[in-house]
Amino acid sequence: MSALRLLSSAARRAPSTLAQQRRGYAEVADKISLSLVLPHQAIFTSTDVVQVNLAAATGDMGILANHVPSIEALRPGMIEVIESGNASKKWFASGGFATVHPGNKLTINVVEAAPLELFSSEAVRANLQEALKVATGNGSEEDKMEARIEADVYEALQHALGSK
Amino acid sequence: MSSATWRNFFTYNKYAQITARAVRQSLKESERVVAEKRGTTALKYQQWENGVGGPQVFLNSEEDKK
Numbered sequence: 001m002s003a004l005r006l007l008s009s010a011a012r013r014a015p016s017t018l019a020q021q022r023r024g025y026a027e028v029a030d031k032i033s034l035s036l037v038l039p040h041q042a043i044f045t046s047t048d049v050v051q052v053n054l055a056a057a058t059g060d061m062g063i064l065a066n067h068v069p070s071i072e073a074l075r076p077g078m079i080e081v082i083e084s085g086n087a088s089k090k091w092f093a094s095g096g097f098a099t100v101h102p103g104n105k106l107t108i109n110v111v112e113a114a115p116l117e118l119f120s121s122e123a124v125r126a127n128l129q130e131a132l133k134v135a136t137g138n139g140s141e142e143d144k145m146e147a148r149i150e151a152d153v154y155e156a157l158q159h160a161l162g163s164k
Numbered sequence: 165m166s167s168a169t170w171r172n173f174f175t176y177n178k179y180a181q182i183t184a185r186a187v188r189q190s191l192k193e194s195e196r197v198v199a200e201k202r203g204t205t206a207l208k209y210q211q212w213e214n215g216v217g218g219p220q221v222f223l224n225s226e227e228d229k230k
Contacts (some may be wrong), residue, residue, distance in 0.1 A: 148166070
């Protein structure tokens with residue numbers, strides 16, 4: 001069962017030319033109250049937004065107003081916030097949790113995140129090479145797993161930076 | 165090798181620290197310097213006996229004095 005889920009989420013992670021899904025109709029009346037917080041910084045504090053696109057561990061999802069209450073673990077990936085109209089802002093987050101509370105509130109807690117412009121493709125590429133070297137090398141299983149986790153983050157970052 | 169089996173080696177906290185470190189290391193130079201500071205942790209402890217405190221000791225001795 002979990003293997004199936006892994007397969008489908010892996011398939012969803014494959015680079016795709018589809019743009020992020022948006023609602024079809026004109027201006028949305030309902031907004032959801034978003035709080036996007038990091039340990040050291042609050043990016044949004046109870047701000048009304050139209051849609052939030054997340055990279056959940058179980059697959060990509062978009063949260064709109066009046067979403068059913070749920071708790072989703074996030075994988076290292078992009079968080080896209082659409083405040084109104086077509087303007088959207090993107091951050092890359094290292095992981096955390098997104099909780100939709102009853103009463104139309106969304107709280108996203110992530111450990112580390114930054115706007116896409118603040119990342120360096122050069123650094124990501126170099127880091128990825130380094131991590132892959134360790135992951136396929138001769139270290140302990142623990143070291144290799146650590147490198148594999150980092151490599152996944154760098155690959156997700158490359159995908160996010162590439163499809164800006 | 166996929167990282168889906170990280171649970172066999174690490175706790176969630178450790179996993180979150182690893183991914184956060186990876187994100188910090190990928191920032192542009194100017195941002196990275198500020199961010200790296202967020203990643204440092206150090207622990208100092210002190211043994212108390214009969215109301216008297218012993219010496220304060222770094223958990224990781226030399227490494228943490230930096």
